Amino acid sequence: MSTFPIEQIRADFPILGETIRNKPLVYLDNAASCQKPQAVIDSIVHTYSHEYANIHRGVHTLSVRATDKFEGAREKVRAFINAASTKEIIFVRGATEAINLVAQSYGKSQLKAGDEIVISAMEHHANIVPWQMLCQQIGAFLRVAPMNQQGELLFDEFEQLLNAKTKLVAITQMSNALGTINPVEQIIAAAHAKNIPVLLDGAQAIPHMAVDVQALDCDFYVFSGHKIYGPSGTGVLYGKQALLEAMPPYQGGGDMIRQVTFEKTEYAGLPHKFEAGTPAIAEIIGLGAAIDYVTAIGMDKIAAYEAELLDYATQQAEQIKSLNIIGQAAHKGGILSFTLDRIHPHDIGTMLDSLGIAIRAGHHCAMPVMDFYGVPATARASFAMYNTRQEIDVLMQGIKSLIEVFG
């Protein structure tokens, strides 16, 4: 841990200096959204102060500058996930929009009645509902690969679901409710052996580990900018070029066309075909700044530091008798989901808030996961690279005190 520049990193996030209810903020709701470093805030201020105009449509200097910066962010994302080409990087509003895009464009054009889509039991609603909507529209079926009590995917059961009717696997790389990191290499290999394309929901994984879409060989990869220290309203859909080429546009409008007459429209090429309308220009440039920021620290170092944090938090949590950890997969990211005997997660959330500690209490947009464990909700502390052992101590002390108060 000593080589990790934690002091510097904390100093880079101005919000970490806030006090909440007169206590220093302990921000442990990173799985919902991460805080922003000064570099990202500065980037947005700089764009609006010096380089803002609409993109791709002006001959004037500012528009050219803004376009260069915007396309520069696309190259940063490409390099960050090692895509083969910037044509494969589509900017969207977030992981949710990316999945909806694939469901409505790829799904509607490539799947037909009777086909099957395989997801897992630990998906976020964003990777359930768009497929249910597609299934309803075209008469396809959703199949759900089960998990065990630890929150690990049952791989054999998953593999058995793959058959000649399976036309897509859509699965999370890391669960937001449990922290489980899925064996995505194995999943992709099994699906590809049957010629089934795979979409990975990288919303949780992306801030915590290095991702190489070519090494993974996934067909689609989606994530949200706000969970990797970037601005909200930004997201990325990666798709293999051949798949994207064959897909019809998702929305129609400006920027996604080559030529329009009232009789016929010729669509723009990739990636613009999928980017109708004015995007979140300053925010996407800000996402580029966020990627620069984490890249400079190094994703492997971040992963190692966070793994130590999670280990420490888990050890501490295990000492509290009435605390039950929900999600105990062998391979886990920085998420500690838990319940306390006889104390509702919402009371935990309000009590910890009064100590300046921000956690999430609720179903985490994963109601089927709650049903699986037979709980209405859990409390969830989720870690980022700027969290510390001291903060985990504050959390654990808070939990012990509230258990006492509830009696």
Added chain:
Amino acid sequence: MFEDLRDLYQEVIFDHNRNPRNFRVMDNANRQVEGFNPLCGDRLTLFLKIDDHVISDASFQGSGCAISTASVSLMTEIVKGKTEDEAEALFKQFHEMTTGKTEEINLEAIGKLAVLAGVREYPARVKCATLAWHTLDAALKNEAQSISTE
């Protein structure tokens, strides 16, 4: 340690959370409504026995946070023996108190329920306190089998 929360979590609330009153299924109930708060997944079933416009018995089942459990527990105590109109009036007063529409709390009318006034300062928790009363309202109106706070 939790000084700031004393207004929200009063001892009465802990007491009712630990030992909820009227926590039972009522076999001879003539009204039964399920209340659901989709935001937190809390669910409760309210049972009423109404004879000649008077609530002769009230009970509940379900699980929720301390605020919602205390709220429904207190409610079943206070509405017993009240007429339907009196209970409706109480619902209105409770609603106004918890949503901060009235600064003055009519202690005489609201009685013990005043311990829940603290939720006013916690907008995220108001629905925890009002779920019970919305469920009661539905039971009195006798229209729906289940209600949701969203």
